[in-house]
Amino acid sequence: MRYGRGPEILRDLSFDLPRGSFQFLTGPSGAGKTSLLRLIYLAAKPSRGLISYFGRDAATLPRNELPDLRRRVGVVFQEFRLLGHMNVFDNVALPLRVAGRKRQDYAEDVAELLAWVGLGEKMNALPATLSGGEQQRVAIARAVVGQPEVLIADEPTGNVDPEMGMRLLRLFAELNKLGTTIIIATHDLQLVRMLDAPVMTLSNGHLHIRPPRSERLRMREEAEAEAEAERVSAAPAVAAPRTPDPDDPSNPDTDMTGGHDD
Amino acid sequence: MTDGLPKPPSGGNGRLLPPDAGRDRPLFVVAAILVFLACIAALGARGAWLQAQRWTTDLETSLTIQIRPGESRDAEADATLAAEITAGFDGVEQATSRGRDHALALLTPWLGEGNLPDDLPLPLLVDVRTRPGSLVDTEGLQARLDAEGMTARIDDHGRWAQAVRRAAGTAQALGLGLLALLAGAAAAVIAFAARASLAARLDVIDALHLCGAEDRFIAGLFQRRFFMLGLKAGVAGAIFAGLVSLLVSLGDAPADMAFFLPQWASDPFEFVLLALAPILAGLTSAISARLAVASDLRGRW
Numbered sequence: 001m002r003y004g005r006g007p008e009i010l011r012d013l014s015f016d017l018p019r020g021s022f023q024f025l026t027g028p029s030g031a032g033k034t035s036l037l038r039l040i041y042l043a044a045k046p047s048r049g050l051i052s053y054f055g056r057d058a059a060t061l062p063r064n065e066l067p068d069l070r071r072r073v074g075v076v077f078q079e080f081r082l083l084g085h086m087n088v089f090d091n092v093a094l095p096l097r098v099a100g101r102k103r104q105d106y107a108e109d110v111a112e113l114l115a116w117v118g119l120g121e122k123m124n125a126l127p128a129t130l131s132g133g134e135q136q137r138v139a140i141a142r143a144v145v146g147q148p149e150v151l152i153a154d155e156p157t158g159n160v161d162p163e164m165g166m167r168l169l170r171l172f173a174e175l176n177k178l179g180t181t182i183i184i185a186t187h188d189l190q191l192v193r194m195l196d197a198p199v200m201t202l203s204n205g206h207l208h209i210r211p212p213r214s215e216r217l218r219m220r221e222e223a224e225a226e227a228e229a230e231r232v233s234a235a236p237a238v239a240a241p242r243t244p245d246p247d248d249p250s251n252p253d254t255d256m257t258g259g260h261d262d
Numbered sequence: 263m264t265d266g267l268p269k270p271p272s273g274g275n276g277r278l279l280p281p282d283a284g285r286d287r288p289l290f291v292v293a294a295i296l297v298f299l300a301c302i303a304a305l306g307a308r309g310a311w312l313q314a315q316r317w318t319t320d321l322e323t324s325l326t327i328q329i330r331p332g333e334s335r336d337a338e339a340d341a342t343l344a345a346e347i348t349a350g351f352d353g354v355e356q357a358t359s360r361g362r363d364h365a366l367a368l369l370t371p372w373l374g375e376g377n378l379p380d381d382l383p384l385p386l387l388v389d390v391r392t393r394p395g396s397l398v399d400t401e402g403l404q405a406r407l408d409a410e411g412m413t414a415r416i417d418d419h420g421r422w423a424q425a426v427r428r429a430a431g432t433a434q435a436l437g438l439g440l441l442a443l444l445a446g447a448a449a450a451v452i453a454f455a456a457r458a459s460l461a462a463r464l465d466v467i468d469a470l471h472l473c474g475a476e477d478r479f480i481a482g483l484f485q486r487r488f489f490m491l492g493l494k495a496g497v498a499g500a501i502f503a504g505l506v507s508l509l510v511s512l513g514d515a516p517a518d519m520a521f522f523l524p525q526w527a528s529d530p531f532e533f534v535l536l537a538l539a540p541i542l543a544g545l546t547s548a549i550s551a552r553l554a555v556a557s558d559l560r561g562r563w
Contacts, residue, residue: 043472063560064476071474081469085280089271095473097278107270124271142473 008047009035013207015200017150017183022176024192025185027202033185034078034154036202040183041075041152042066054149071099074143076153078185080135082127088114088138089123095146110145117141117171118164132159140168150181157191169194279466279483282459289455290495293448297499297543298506300444304535305507307437314430321419321426325390325398327357330413331383338362340412341386347406348388353396360387448543449550452492456484456551460558467559477559485552492547496540504536 009032017023017040027033038044039051042058051058053069061069074095082091089110090097096106114120117137127135136159143151151172157165169191176182186192192199199210210216327344331337341359348357365384378384392398400416407414460467470480 041472043468067471067474067476070472075472081465081472083278083280083466083469085277087271094278094469098470098473098475098479111270146474 008205010039010202010205013049015207015209017181019149019181020176020179022173022182022195022197023184024195024197024199025183025202026187026189026192026199031202032205033202036207037075037152037154037183037185040150041073042070071095071146072149074146074148074151076136076139076143076151076156078154078158080127080139082135082138082142084127087124087126088119088130091127091138092141092145094142099146106145110141113141113145117168133161133164136160137164137168140171144171144175147175147178148180150183151175152183152185154185155187156184157186157188165191166194278470279459279463279487282462285455285459285462286491289451290491290498292451293492293495293543293547294498294502296444296448296451297496297539298503299499300441300448301500301503301536301539302506303437303440303444304539305503305532307434307441308531308535310430310433310437314426314433317426318423318430319394321423323392323394324419325392325400326417326419327388327390327403327407328415328417329386329388330415331385332413335412337383337386340410340414341388343410344407344412344414345388347410348390348403351398351403353392353398354390355393356391358389360389362386445542445546448492449546452488452547453550453554456488456554457558459484459487460555471562477556480559481552481556484555485548488551489544489548493540493544495547496543499543500536500539503539504532507532 013036025033025036035044039046039058042053042061046059049059053061054072056065056069083094086094092114093103093106093110096110097103111120111123114123117140119134119137119141122130122134127138130138136156140153140156143153153172156172157168160168165188172182172184173195184191196212196214198212201208201210211219325348327348329337329341329344338359338361341361345357345359348354362384365386366378369378369384390398398418400418404414404416407416467480
């Protein structure tokens with residue numbers, strides 16, 4: 001993907017987001033995380049390559065079919081993108097209203113969701129009067145209110161305290177259990193460690209995919225078992241090399257390349 | 263719903279497009295002026311048509327017979343006889359012989375009073391008023407007058423009526439052309455404003471798109487907004503045009519000026535026109551805004 005005639009921001013990425021999966025997306029600033037998310041939530045067209053979206057090729061998708069697909073995706077933007085002239089309730093209800101649902105049909109659901117994210121008392125407030133964390137929660141509530149099949153969140157816990165961050169992560173996990181595919185872009189490695197989920201790391205326009213911790217442990221156990229078997233069969237025994245920590249995302253030895261490497 | 267949860271806010275949905283008074287106010291004024299001018303043009307065209315109708319009716323229901331003085335003929339007696347003969351023809355309501363004094367009075371504005379010698383032979387006139395819608399056999403009348411030996415010429419005013427009708431037609435065509443131009447200008451101004459409004463609110467449009475809004479949903483928002491703006495501007499423009507027309511009618515405008523000025527005739531046409539103007543202004547605004555926004559949105563992904 002490139003913007004205008006500029007250099008390619010993302011190239012040779014190949015990955016699959018299985019239905020109902022949960023993954024983190026990390027990488028340094030400028031690595032192309034937001035561009036990748038823009039491709040995923042259909043805000044940009046790929047300049048080349050194929051993005052298959054619910055079985056449809058995004059590049060050849062007719063414009064009139066975009067809204068239906070976008071309704072199946074909820075997005076939490078890093079900069080929230082709340083509508084400043086509308087109150088919290090109306091901001092959260094926006095996807096339902098756009099989908100043509102009547103206010104009386106969704107009013108109580110929206111109020112309940114807002115209460116759950118701790119904004120029950122601020123339904124009439126305008127976004128400008130809210131703190132950054134509160135705005136973020138409004139953005140999250142808006143993204144999940146339509147029970148999307150895919151939820152994309154760009155730094156969703158960046159402006160909230162750790163307790164609220166945990167609560168939001170639990171919300172994402174609950175949604176995932178209900179079948180929603182979740183992608184969370186974050187710099188917060190603490191957050192990444194809280195869930196047993198694969199981590200996609202973008203660096204210099206390329207993507208590396210690290211499997212979930214449970215899978216890495218299983219792989220390590222298998223490797224250790226193989227090593228042990230080799231040690232037993234081989235003589236004389238030598239000290240086994242230390243196995244790297246699978247939880248360290250910066251450790252390239254534990255990465256499983258999901259994309260095309262250089 | 264679980265007890266203890268906060269109640270959703272009462273009332274209707276908030277506006278999806280933010281209010282934009284800074285941009286809307288000048289646009290409202292421009293649209294109101296355009297509607298005012300359109301109403302004035304329509305009322306002016308209508309006034310010209312009504313005036314032409316009155317004039318042509320006057321011309322078409324009258325004839326003039328000119329009796330030229332001849333040798334050894336008494337023109338006054340000929341005029342009286344001609345009036346009597348004419349009064350007996352079908353379709354004639356009244357025929358009045360005008361004497362020499364009347365002929366002199368007609369010449370006074372050009373020649374001054376008392377400047378004509380008494381023995382100057384002057385043609386005398388017979389004014390004939392016909393019944394509306396009936397035709398007088400002017401050829402038969404001419405033959406009768408000729409048979410009496412007088413030198414008479416009948417003028418049925420046909421060419422004047424035709425000229426008035428032509429002038430009225432031209433005034434009407436001008437009025438309608440002006441109306442079309444003003445409607446086009448209004449549509450162009452609204453389309454420009456709608457595009458500017460769309461460009462100024464790309465953040466809202468992006469948010470709506472990413473929430474799954476269809477182009478027609480977004481175009482509908484602009485359509486409703488500009489319909490209301492056009493409607494309100496139309497009401498203001500129509501009321502102002504009605505007041506101006508009323509003031510012109512109450513004033514003492516000369517007849518030749520009145521041909522081009524909007525005249526309040528208090529007939530249903532004026533009320534229908536002024537009632538329709540805001541609706542037409544609203545529809546023109548709505549359609550041009552929708553088309554402009556839909557066309558801009560098609561260029562985005």
